[in-house]
Amino acid sequence: MNTPDAEPHDEPKPVAPADPDLKIQLRRATRRGFATAGVALLGGYGAWRWLATRPGQGGVVWPLRRVLEANERIALGTFQPSRLAPDFARNRAGVPRVNGTIGTTDDEVDPATWRLKVDGGALEGERRLVSLDQIKALPRFEQTTELKCIEGWSTVVRWAGARLADLAASTGSSSRSGRPYSASKPPDDLLSYVSLATPGGVYYVGLDMPSALHPQTLLCYEMNGQPLSPDHGAPLRLIIPLKYGIKNIKQIKTLRFTDRRPADYWAERGYDYHAGH
Ligand SMILES: Nc1nc2c(c(=O)[nH]1)N[C@H]1C(S)=C(S)[C@@H](COP(=O)(O)O)O[C@H]1N2
Numbered sequence: 538m539n540t541p542d543a544e545p546h547d548e549p550k551p552v553a554p555a556d557p558d559l560k561i562q563l564r565r566a567t568r569r570g571f572a573t574a575g576v577a578l579l580g581g582y583g584a585w586r587w588l589a590t591r592p593g594q595g596g597v598v599w600p601l602r603r604v605l606e607a608n609e610r611i612a613l614g615t616f617q618p619s620r621l622a623p624d625f626a627r628n629r630a631g632v633p634r635v636n637g638t639i640g641t642t643d644d645e646v647d648p649a650t651w652r653l654k655v656d657g658g659a660l661e662g663e664r665r666l667v668s669l670d671q672i673k674a675l676p677r678f679e680q681t682t683e684l685k686c687i688e689g690w691s692t693v694v695r696w697a698g699a700r701l702a703d704l705a706a707s708t709g710s711s712s713r714s715g716r717p718y719s720a721s722k723p724p725d726d727l728l729s730y731v732s733l734a735t736p737g738g739v740y741y742v743g744l745d746m747p748s749a750l751h752p753q754t755l756l757c758y759e760m761n762g763q764p765l766s767p768d769h770g771a772p773l774r775l776i777i778p779l780k781y782g783i784k785n786i787k788q789i790k791t792l793r794f795t796d797r798r799p800a801d802y803w804a805e806r807g808y809d810y811h812a813g814h
């Protein structure tokens with residue numbers, strides 16, 4: 538596995554062994570009979586003690602890491618660019634709860650002066666500034682898709698924005714040589730990942746290139762027919778309906794095409810890097 542690229546983000550923070558599997562196990566245990574539940578819980582506690590004393594690797598104890606790596610192989614193995622998330626009737630759309638505010642602010646940004654910093658490839662380190670008007674000048678796509686949170690809720694929402702693939706096609710940053718991406722003739726030196734981050738790199742998401750170039754992966758500026766509000770990610774957020782909410786980063790400020798697998802906020806805290814569903 539590649540070493541995560543910490544740039545331009547902060548030092549990765551220490552990780553508590555986030556353990557969704559264990560939680561599910563415990564929840565199931567409570568549904569069983571009283572005595573069995575007690576035994577299962579004791580067993581769970583023993584397993585937790587055992588896990589907690591295993592040497593860590595990148596902040597995740599190795600037995601969990603094995604599971605995460607297996608999940609990752611499955612996620613990569615089954616990803617098909619042609620698979621689409623369901624697109625619902627427009628009248629099914631609702632307002633999702635505001636969830637996750639890491640790296641976001643309530644302040645309105647001035648859309649006239651705001652810029653997305655884009656870099657990568659031949660232009661690595663040489664940032665291109667892209668205005669909201671330039672993003673809105675890219676072909677506009679609308680989709681009514683489910684925003685699915687790992688916490689167990691989901692809402693169908695109407696989104697509008699530009700495809701990340703069309704941004705890649707409009708910039709030389711997406712390939713090593715500086716040739717723009719083209720769907721009909723992809724450059725053979727296309728970079729492998731995209732890194733997205735909020736101002737200051739407080740929240741950050743890494744995507745493999747096939748996920749980034751998926752036709753439903755949008756740099757989104759509208760929700761339910763209105764400009765995005767800051768709490769839903771204004772002026773620009775990612776919508777990637779084949780992945781859980783954690784990957785749908787709000788208030789994007791930097792976008793980097795890169796060959797090093799980018800750091801990912803929730804992957805560093807024990808969640809699957811690809812977070813597909
Ligand atoms: N910058 C930032 N983006 C984020 C998060 C966050 O904490 N910070 N949380 C994520 C999670 S877990 C979810 S479920 C969705 C929720 O989007 P919403 O608030 O528009 O419903 O935002 C995602 N994007």
Ligand SMILES: [Mo]
Pocket residue numbers: 636637685686687688782783
């Ligand atoms: Mo979430």
